[in-house]
Amino acid sequence: MWARNKYIVLRRIVQLLFLALFAAANLWGWKVLMGNYSTALVMETVYLSDPYMVLQTLAAGFLLSADALIGALIILMFYAAIAGRSFCSWVCPLNLVTDLAFRMRKKLSWRKKENIMLLGRNSRYWILVLGLLLSAILGVAAFEMISPIGMMHRGVIFGFGMGWAVVLMVFLFDLFVLENGWCGHLCPLGAFYSGLSRFALIKVKHQAENCSNCNKCFPACHEPQVLDIIGKQSGFIRSGACSSCGRCIEVCEDNALKFSINNYKKHRREL
């Protein structure tokens, strides 16, 4: 039972811990993690910032303080070099909502291929660029103005106001319109980390000799296109779109998938 749900339990603990620490900073003045998912002060010493937010602010024409810029660099390096796109499934609070929609969709067994909206998995990269363009044109960080991630955070910590409506919109969109619609097709922040994460250190490793081609991993995955090597060849799931949620590892009954350290040498030979 533990092995089947190890990562999902850990992920929920980590996600809720971040929310709880942010909330505790506001409610009781804890100094562990103050701020939000765009900029947070850790233990009153280091600032961590969302690099996509910093880019938007730059595009809008404002150079943030050195604290925020260095914080963004730390985060950029951490995800690009080590943890991959794990922000999306381990930290982002909206993941609680989109995961729920994903699971409900599976339970209701809606058919998967019913994309009526012309949205592909690459749409998000265009939206990422669009966000920077709009920031430059309008002189204000365009995604931060509408970000459901920010609304979810502020909702939990400071009270939702009408912000819950935006979070609900994401849920309904994911449930009724498009599977994994927000995280996998629209979110420019997810796109940002996807674009960065190809050469991260921690990757899911596939051992094709153990694989029985049961195909259980595909429906569990939020980005099933990244699993293209499953059952065909051994190696790493290299795509930056993989958010290291570990769901495929949990559902695999053949011990053919596990988290591992990326082998860069081998990567070069494959290319």
Place this chain on the structure above:
Amino acid sequence: MSDDQLNASRRDALKTMFRGAGVLGLGGMAWGGVVDGLKASELALRPPGALAEKSFIKACVRCGSCVEACPYDALNLATVDDHTAIGTPFFVPRETPCYMCTDVPCVPICPSGALDSELLKPSEPTEASERMDINTARMGVAMIDEDACLAFWGIQCDACYRACPLMGKAITLEFRRNDRTGKHALLEPHINRTACTGCGLCEHACVTEKPAVFVLPKELASGKVGNHYIKGWDKRDEKRLHELKEEQKNRSQSAEDYLNDWEDLIDE
């Protein structure tokens, strides 16, 4: 592959690109419209030391640190229905005004520079320990609706005057004869715009149902003279005249010529 097939697939690719660009444009316009609408509101009162509204919404990272730092819980973060840039801090004086903490805890905590302690520099050099002087804050400016103000009716009320942390400087009481009764005085409150910090303690204290004194963002409550008027009695302002280029100083046409120039106004 035959030429026809090649052309067909090329046509398809172009079509897809065209369609994608169209959808992107559509989304961009919708997104831009929403953002533009949200940032257009100028009604929010910002914390002390905030940059001018336009720069402020650029710079603010919406982290809520200032909100957390405020000991009076005066600051809120805007949600969707607050009609200002979402996630940015603001306060509503009628609910909770700014109590003007002397150490201004909301400002140094700001990680982005949207709240700038430089803007709160003491006007006169004081002890080195005091880096900020809350009295230099310009969060907004108080306005009085004289029709709704009891003091202007002749009823004695100095609630705003007493509540003002810069009593006698930012709000003064001016005595005027009450013409209605002929034997009383009106104690009229007046706002001194150069001293008012916009803290809103007056609005909070006002006894009328809807406050007769209220704080508006400075930008919204200010006019502008323009550069072409110069205070001749102010030496520093007068200097601007001497800095002007020669052609700006001397118009080719004199005012008299200009006013008497009928030619263009008469139809043939």
